[in-house]
Amino acid sequence: MQNNTFSGLYLRQNLIVLEEVSSTNDYLKELLSNIKPLPEATAIMANHQACGRGQRGSTWISQSGQNLMVSFVLYPKNITIAQTFNLNMAICIGIQQWLAGQVAGATVKWPNDLYIHDRKIGGVLIENQLSGSRIRSSIIGIGLNINQLDFPDTIAQRATSLRLETASSSELPILPCCLQLLESVLSVYDAYDIRDAEPLRSAYNNLLYRRGVPSPFNVGNEPVQGTIEEVDASGRLIVMIDGERCSFDLKEIQFITGG
Numbered sequence: 001m002q003n004n005t006f007s008g009l010y011l012r013q014n015l016i017v018l019e020e021v022s023s024t025n026d027y028l029k030e031l032l033s034n035i036k037p038l039p040e041a042t043a044i045m046a047n048h049q050a051c052g053r054g055q056r057g058s059t060w061i062s063q064s065g066q067n068l069m070v071s072f073v074l075y076p077k078n079i080t081i082a083q084t085f086n087l088n089m090a091i092c093i094g095i096q097q098w099l100a101g102q103v104a105g106a107t108v109k110w111p112n113d114l115y116i117h118d119r120k121i122g123g124v125l126i127e128n129q130l131s132g133s134r135i136r137s138s139i140i141g142i143g144l145n146i147n148q149l150d151f152p153d154t155i156a157q158r159a160t161s162l163r164l165e166t167a168s169s170s171e172l173p174i175l176p177c178c179l180q181l182l183e184s185v186l187s188v189y190d191a192y193d194i195r196d197a198e199p200l201r202s203a204y205n206n207l208l209y210r211r212g213v214p215s216p217f218n219v220g221n222e223p224v225q226g227t228i229e230e231v232d233a234s235g236r237l238i239v240m241i242d243g244e245r246c247s248f249d250l251k252e253i254q255f256i257t258g259g
């Protein structure tokens with residue numbers, strides 16, 4: 001791992017800042033296939049993404065030059081595909097910790113959305129390269145709304161940005177945000193054994209959006225009232241419904257409010 005300094009900040013990763021890419025995840029994937037070995041934590045930040053990608057095949061649209069879009073590479077040791085949720089938990093904890101240092105009300109909406117109160121401020125897209133059943137490398141893409149003040153009508157009621165939440169009268173500087181965020185995420189990644197779900201699960205569960213708060217969900221097409229208990233060791237959401245502990249994967253349950 002190489003160490004650099006930037007504006008008095010201690011940097012442990014290489015950071016490349018680009019004006020425009022299709023997607024920082026795709027750019028890093030391409031770099032990874034051409035440069036071997038690419039140092040761990042090498043990061044690509046872009047001011048604009050032409051084809052930003054979100055979770056579950058969605059697109060990630062972000063106002064040009066206003067928000068944080070960054071991807072970096074990790075080489076988690078001896079992690080199987082079955083343990084990938086552990087890595088997701090570590091990344092979300094690191095992002096939440098950084099957000100919590102900026103503004104009150106930061107939580108993680110299962111499985112990997114970042115929320116401030118009831119609005120989404122960002123999300124994570126993790127793409128793993130496999131070697132048999134083990135992870136060879138993971139590309140972690142993070143999108144965080146920093147300075148965006150208005151959102152398309154379809155998401156205006158459930159999206160926010162750091163500038164809106166801090167009621168800042170001027171633009172927040174994106175590069176220092178990126179450096180601090182990466183430092184926070186990498187510190188959490190270093191502090192935990194990614195093979196051991198329990199310590200991560202305990203920290204992650206404490207940050208869960210709407211945990212313990214009765215909330216409306218759709219299970220299949222049926223509206224139900226439930227209360228999130230926790231996320232289990234395999235990453236499934238445990239919700240109390242009519243006094244019963246029910247376990248769901250992402251396809252089986254949706255929040256009705258909050259995005």
Ligand SMILES: O=C(O)CCCC[C@@H]1SC[C@@H]2NC(=O)N[C@@H]21
Pocket residue numbers: 022023024025026049051052053054055056058060068069070071112113122123124125141142143144
């Ligand atoms: O759907 C989500 O909530 C996840 C969004 C992840 C967006 C980031 S922006 C940087 C990186 N590059 C991409 O194309 N996607 C991720």
